[in-house]
Amino acid sequence: MAGQVRYCTTDDGVRIAYSVQGDGPGLVVCPGFFESFADDDAMPQMKDLMDSLGAGRRVVRYCVRGSALSQRDGADLSQSKFPKDIEAVARAAGLERFALLAWGASGGTAIEFAAGHPDQVSQLVLYGTWARLLDVMPAENLSALAALCRTNWPMAAQTISDMSSRREAPELSMELAGRLRPNMTGERLADIIDDLLDVTGLLPAVKAPTLVLHRTGDTAVPFTAAQNIAAGIPNARLVPLKGEINHAGMGDSQAIADAVIAFLDEGREAPAEPAGAVTGGDTVRAILFTDLVGHTAMMRRLGDAAGREVLRDHERVTREVLKGHGGAEVKTMGDGFMVSFGSITKAVECAIALQRAFGARNESAAEPLHVRVGLNAGQPIEEEGDLFGETVILAARIAAQAEGGEILASLAVRELCAGKGFLFADRGELALRGFEDPVRAYGVRWRE
DSSP: OOOOOEEEEOTTSOEEEEEEEOOSSEEEEOOSSSOOGGGGGGOHHHHHHHHHHHTTSEEEEEOOTTSTTSOOTTOOOOGGGTHHHHHHHHHHTTOSSEEEEEEGGGHHHHHHHHHHOTTTEEEEEEESOOSBGGGTSOHHHHHHHHHHHHHOHHHHHHHHHHHHHTTTOHHHHHHHHHHHHHHSOHHHHHHHHHTOOBOGGGGGGOOSOEEEEEETTOSSSOHHHHHHHHHHSTTEEEEEEOOSOOOTTSSSHHHHHHHHHHHHTTTSOOOOOOTTOEEESSSOEEEEEEEETTHHHHHHHHOHHHHHHHHHHHHHHHHHHHHHTTOEEEEEOSSOEEEEESOHHHHHHHHHHHHHHHHHHHTTOSSOOOEEEEEEEEOOEEETTEEESHHHHHHHHHHHHSOTTOEEEEHHHHHHTTTSSOOEEEEEEEOOTTOSSOEEEEEEOOOO
16 A cells, blocks of 8 residues: 655655555545654565555555655644645545544644644544643653653654554564654654644534544553543444554554555445345444333224324334435334434434424324334344344344333443433343343434
8 A cells, every 4th residue: 555655745754655545435544643654565464454544445554744755854843834734735645535544643733734724634544643742641750751752763753653563463563663763863853742732622614524543451541532532522422342452564454454445435336245145243233112001002993094093103203214214214113213313313313303303293293103212233144135133033022022102222222322322221230032141232322
């Protein structure tokens, strides 16, 4: 993915090294921590990750001003200047509108650019990063790190590399430190640290759909930093990943690639799968089940013809709401629906809208309809248009435990919707058929 090294000039006169690879929708990838895109060959997992992301896309990568292959001397390293690097390379590569991916130290730069250029950024992906440097470590620790950068740059470079990779990959930690030392100077990095990046005030201004990825056990950047970002950006979704290592090119980098590709491909026409193909299993989706309470008794009481008329009304209301919230109807079971969503937030919004729609209908209907809804999130398996696996089964079991007019959600849904404004009430642990351990469920408040 490295491609040939090209150069362009920012509006403030800094020469930026960049590369362009592939063809298709544009994707600008910001460097994680002052590394060079030319170093990929020395790190096979990072190369594989970039190759996966670049399939079918025009990928633009660059080196941050003041580091690696870009201009070192005379480059203004004030935080407000870093977004100019993105602007320059996108312009040089001929990208008018593009997706933007950032991780590590470049997250704040990407957030600032997306907030200031809503017409250019189609989608924003943030992995293992922060909006406020003080979310990573206390001020006194940052001051000590900046002092170490100024007085003993080799030791500081090793300390920084150890923060993200020492426990899981000590040999790679040494290699990362060895590459960081010539790519940056301790004095420059200390100045950047002293700047105490804080773009939290810009989060509400980001209009692009945003995917926030973070390993829950990240030893370098706390998971709470990701939660704060997702809570602040209006159209963001948070996907927790397993693992402790912060570096995108270490650990389970395939999980990162799968989540990013699924997000970037939303809205694009997918290639046809061969008959009988089995796909999925790695893409995070929300599964929603609905069930019409008292369906059998209603049919006996009204008879087939009148009962079917009421069921048609139930199907009409449900499908109208699903269409308005991007839900993909997997199948209907006569008195209920199974629905898939690429966005967990949209799934919860749809569940609320469903209950409100049936509530409004029941105010004047001769035959009221009471629906229960169950939600779960995970990685189902897709086969010939249907979904299978534990994620689906758990969603169905949770729905069966709900009362009429109630929405029940799994712990996974609640955690992925943290900071989105939904109100969850702990319903305690449920003993569900087919599950050895009790499952905690949460009621979603939907009444005004």
